Amino acid sequence: GAVVSQHPSRVICKSGTSVKIECRSLDFQATTMFWYRQFPKQSLMLMATSNEGSKATYEQGVEKDKFLINHASLTLSTLTVTSAHPEDSSFYICSAEYPGQTYEQYFGPGTRLTVT
Amino acid sequence: QKEVEQNSGPLSVPEGAIASLNCTYSDRGSQSFFWYRQYSGKSPELIMFIYSNGDKEDGRFTAQLNKASQYVSLLIRDSQPSDSATYLCAVKRDDYKLSFGAGTTVTVRA
Numbered sequence: 001g002a003v004v005s006q007h008p009s010r011v012i013c014k015s016g017t018s019v020k021i022e023c024r025s026l027d028f029q030a031t032t033m034f035w036y037r038q039f040p041k042q043s044l045m046l047m048a049t050s051n052e053g054s055k056a057t058y059e060q061g062v063e064k065d066k067f068l069i070n071h072a073s074l075t076l077s078t079l080t081v082t083s084a085h086p087e088d089s090s091f092y093i094c095s096a097e098y099p100g101q102t103y104e105q106y107f108g109p110g111t112r113l114t115v116t
Numbered sequence: 117q118k119e120v121e122q123n124s125g126p127l128s129v130p131e132g133a134i135a136s137l138n139c140t141y142s143d144r145g146s147q148s149f150f151w152y153r154q155y156s157g158k159s160p161e162l163i164m165f166i167y168s169n170g171d172k173e174d175g176r177f178t179a180q181l182n183k184a185s186q187y188v189s190l191l192i193r194d195s196q197p198s199d200s201a202t203y204l205c206a207v208k209r210d211d212y213k214l215s216f217g218a219g220t221t222v223t224v225r226a
Binding site: 002032034043044046049091093097101102103104105106107108109110 | 148150152158159160161162165167204208212213214216217218219
């Protein structure tokens with residue numbers, strides 16, 4: 001159990017375009033999902049917390065107008081990178097919080113974004 | 117002081133040996149602790165979580181927690197080449213977000 005999927009797994013887009021990434025919890029309902037990015041050989045960096053039915057909260061330094069997050073249902077959160085630039089190229093990973101005593105997070109497989 | 121610190125790697129162990137990974141945390145009020153495994157180019161995978169003092173065993177993995185010392189560890193018994201990965205220690209904060217350590221890279225030599 002506790003499976004999280006992400007789509008697409010890899011995307012290449014041109015500078016100035018927008019890209020949408022989907023994160024789904026397949027076998028549980030997740031009130032809260034998180035979006036991270038990771039650069040090569042670095043640790044995870046939390047970008048934002050996505051709560052079903054309410055606005056996402058962003059970490060300091062993350063532009064909310066650039067990284068649009070929508071958590072429309074208990075199993076789906078989306079991240080849209082708007083007007084992408086080469087510096088947005090990174091590994092984007094979502095996680096879903098499993099309901100229970102410890103609220104552990106299960107990660108999706110990640111989306112590798114390359115902006116040319 | 118970083119919120120979560122892990123012993124610096126890389127850690128190289130021979131196949132069949134025990135790999136010992138350590139993690140300390142700064143917030144004494146932390147209640148939940150997690151170990152994730154991350155293979156190169158992949159996302160983290162949850163392998164253990166612990167919230168009570170003492171040991172918790174799952175197959176070849178044992179997590180140990182000592183809240184008084186603010187210390188959590190992971191032992192990997194009978195290490196296999198497939199255990200070669202980066203291991204991330206994570207601590208649940210009061211706001212339910214995770215604080216991650218920088219990770220310890222383990223290499224199991226065949």
